[in-house]
Amino acid sequence: MSGTVTAPARRVAPIGEALLALLGIAAVILAAWAVPWLKFILTVALAKGIAVLGILLLLRAGQVSFGHSMFLAIGAYTVAFLAPALPEALLLLPLGAAIAGLFGLVIGLFVVRYRDIFFGMLNLALSMVLYSLLEKLYSLTKGTDGIRVSGLRFAGITPDLATQEWVMFGLALGLAILFGLLVRAYLGSPMGRALAGIKTRETRLEFMGVSARRVLLAAYVLSAVMGGVAGTLVAMTSRHVTPQLAYWTSSGELVFIAVLGGAGSALGPFLGAAAFELVRVYAAAAVADAWQMILGAVLLLVILFAPGGLWGMLAGRLGRRP
Amino acid sequence: MSGPLLSARGLRLAFGGVKAADGIDLDVMPGEFLAIIGPNGAGKTTFINMTTGYLKPQGGSIAYDGEPILGLAPRAIVRRGIGRSFQLPQLFAEHTVLENAALAIAARSGLWSPLTPLLRPAWRAEAMAVLERFGLAPLAEARADALNEGARKLADIAMAVALQPRLILMDEPTSGVAAAEKMSVVETLVRVLREAKVTAVFVEHDMEVVERFADRVAVWNQGRIAALGPPQQVLNDPAVLRDVIGIEPAHHA
Numbered sequence: 089m090s091g092t093v094t095a096p097a098r099r100v101a102p103i104g105e106a107l108l109a110l111l112g113i114a115a116v117i118l119a120a121w122a123v124p125w126l127k128f129i130l131t132v133a134l135a136k137g138i139a140v141l142g143i144l145l146l147l148r149a150g151q152v153s154f155g156h157s158m159f160l161a162i163g164a165y166t167v168a169f170l171a172p173a174l175p176e177a178l179l180l181l182p183l184g185a186a187i188a189g190l191f192g193l194v195i196g197l198f199v200v201r202y203r204d205i206f207f208g209m210l211n212l213a214l215s216m217v218l219y220s221l222l223e224k225l226y227s228l229t230k231g232t233d234g235i236r237v238s239g240l241r242f243a244g245i246t247p248d249l250a251t252q253e254w255v256m257f258g259l260a261l262g263l264a265i266l267f268g269l270l271v272r273a274y275l276g277s278p279m280g281r282a283l284a285g286i287k288t289r290e291t292r293l294e295f296m297g298v299s300a301r302r303v304l305l306a307a308y309v310l311s312a313v314m315g316g317v318a319g320t321l322v323a324m325t326s327r328h329v330t331p332q333l334a335y336w337t338s339s340g341e342l343v344f345i346a347v348l349g350g351a352g353s354a355l356g357p358f359l360g361a362a363a364f365e366l367v368r369v370y371a372a373a374a375v376a377d378a379w380q381m382i383l384g385a386v387l388l389l390v391i392l393f394a395p396g397g398l399w400g401m402l403a404g405r406l407g408r409r410p
Numbered sequence: 411m412s413g414p415l416l417s418a419r420g421l422r423l424a425f426g427g428v429k430a431a432d433g434i435d436l437d438v439m440p441g442e443f444l445a446i447i448g449p450n451g452a453g454k455t456t457f458i459n460m461t462t463g464y465l466k467p468q469g470g471s472i473a474y475d476g477e478p479i480l481g482l483a484p485r486a487i488v489r490r491g492i493g494r495s496f497q498l499p500q501l502f503a504e505h506t507v508l509e510n511a512a513l514a515i516a517a518r519s520g521l522w523s524p525l526t527p528l529l530r531p532a533w534r535a536e537a538m539a540v541l542e543r544f545g546l547a548p549l550a551e552a553r554a555d556a557l558n559e560g561a562r563k564l565a566d567i568a569m570a571v572a573l574q575p576r577l578i579l580m581d582e583p584t585s586g587v588a589a590a591e592k593m594s595v596v597e598t599l600v601r602v603l604r605e606a607k608v609t610a611v612f613v614e615h616d617m618e619v620v621e622r623f624a625d626r627v628a629v630w631n632q633g634r635i636a637a638l639g640p641p642q643q644v645l646n647d648p649a650v651l652r653d654v655i656g657i658e659p660a661h662h663a
């Protein structure tokens with residue numbers, strides 16, 4: 089699948105990309121302000137977009153992780169476990185990211201030895217191990233009931249509910265911008281370009297004196313960190329964590345969003361996440377149980393007619409014609 | 411100092427019943443250009459693959475600069491200064507030619523910089539300079555998989571050269587290069603390598619190229635070195651001409 093799905097879209101002038109990003113940021117803030125109940129959905133969408141940035145990195149190497157939401161779950165449960173003793177959100181965030189990154193390093197050392205279907209399935213298998221642990225270790229995790237996240241402080245302040253919603257939205261937006269810029273820089277750097285080289289000529293990397301595994305490992309750890317950040321944001325926003333976060337459908341959702349948004353730009357994951365969450369909300373309201381079918385149809389259309397995803401469609405309009 | 415840069419002793423490797431290397435002894439002296447000739451299937455590529463760590467011989471030893479390198483991974487061998495180009499070019503297909511060259515330049519310092527662009531001014535300039543020397547500058551912005559075979563071949567060699575090796579092993583560098591351009595391409599290549607004081611081993615089928623540019627020729631046949639010496643001597647050796655299938659007498663214009 090990687091062949092068509094990850095084909096980079098037509099090159100867009102950086103100025104066009106920046107303008108699009110600014111427009112997107114303005115639109116998201118406006119939407120959150122105008123429709124208060126959208127704030128929660130957009131916060132979650134921004135968080136998922138950060139996780140999907142990690143999927144995008146791996147897609148650039150031609151690899152698809154079907155278990156990536158395990159890092160999201162690790163970030164989320166870090167918040168749930170630690171919040172009673174350490175209610176400071178601004179500490180929990182980096183802690184969740186660091187612990188997810190640590191798991192990413194250990195798991196990564198193992199999975200970067202594999203490629204393609206094996207890489208995808210090993211990630212899936214490991215995420216399912218985590219899922220069962222979260223489900224079975226009831227005394228620790230309260231099983232499928234999950235854990236309620238206790239009250240949080242932000243820089244020592246305990247805001248009222250409405251303010252906290254804005255704070256979470258602002259945090260998610262800020263981190264989305266930060267990681268979007270980070271991934272953008274990474275993809276253009278020697279490490280990012282070598283990552284894309286794994287897809288086409290891995291042996292050449294070795295004959296340039298570079299370990300292809302280490303190139304993939306670096307991206308894997310970064311993607312785990314972003315998964316962890318997304319998890320902490322989701323936990324702090326929804327105030328409730330369950331093993332479902334690590335379930336394979338959650339991982340599938342991240343891959344779905346990556347394909348929907350397109351892998352051609354760091355904006356793709358956010359376009360995809362916003363579209364996904366909005367379609368889910370509106371489709372669920374309109375046709376109740378059929379929304380998965382609608383999402384499935386949307387994905388099929390994207391794969392068939394816009395392999396560059398939503399980003400590819402936009403880039404096609406912005407792109408300089410040769 | 412004056413010892414061989416590369417020294418292979420008794421290399422053996424068989425694939426099933428096929429002896430791709432059947433006791434290869436070869437010394438490559440610093441600064442020399444050594445051509446390898448011989449029919450298809452003689453084991454020429456296998457020798458390069460063993461020297462660069464891609465294949466492990468079943469017996470024998472290889473020393474580079476006096477130190478054993480057998481058993482090292484390709485990337486460890488590359489870091490010691492042995493570069494190679496490929497019979498079938500190994501380029502990053504989705505990258506531009508410029509990026510391919512720049513990646514090789516970046517690889518010299520390990521490539522571990524995650525935030526500064528690959529095409530930073532210094533590396534872009536150096537990559538362009540490398541491409542210019544190979545006449546590839548007009549193709550710098552083309553995707554590697556859009557090149558014709560000759561250009562792919564050159565880009566492949568340019569990447570190996572950009573790594574600044576002390577010894578380069580080139581597998582049929584001129585195959586796929588259009589006949590009309592061949593001599594000028596080889597001249598360029600030889601000039602670049604001489605300037606950089608690179609020792610070269612190259613597999614070549616064109617006897618005119620061998621005669622003009624090789625200091626010594628090794629004749630490969632069925633996994634063995636059938637003859638070794640200066641081109642005028644080896645290419646006029648009736649035994650070589652008679653026994654080594656697929657080798658035509660050198661022709662003069």
Ligand SMILES: Nc1ncnc2c1ncn2[C@@H]1O[C@H](COP(=O)(O)OP(=O)(O)O)[C@@H](O)[C@H]1O
Nearest residue numbers: 425428429430449450451452453454455456457
């Ligand atoms: N990896 C391999 N597996 C099996 N057989 C191989 C392999 N590499 C080379 N051979 C065989 O070894 C012999 C020598 O091959 P090669 O070194 O490619 O010859 P040359 O480069 O001189 O044409 C051939 O018979 C070839 O089929």
Ligand SMILES: [Mg+2]
Nearest residue numbers: 454455456497
């Ligand atoms: Mg060969």
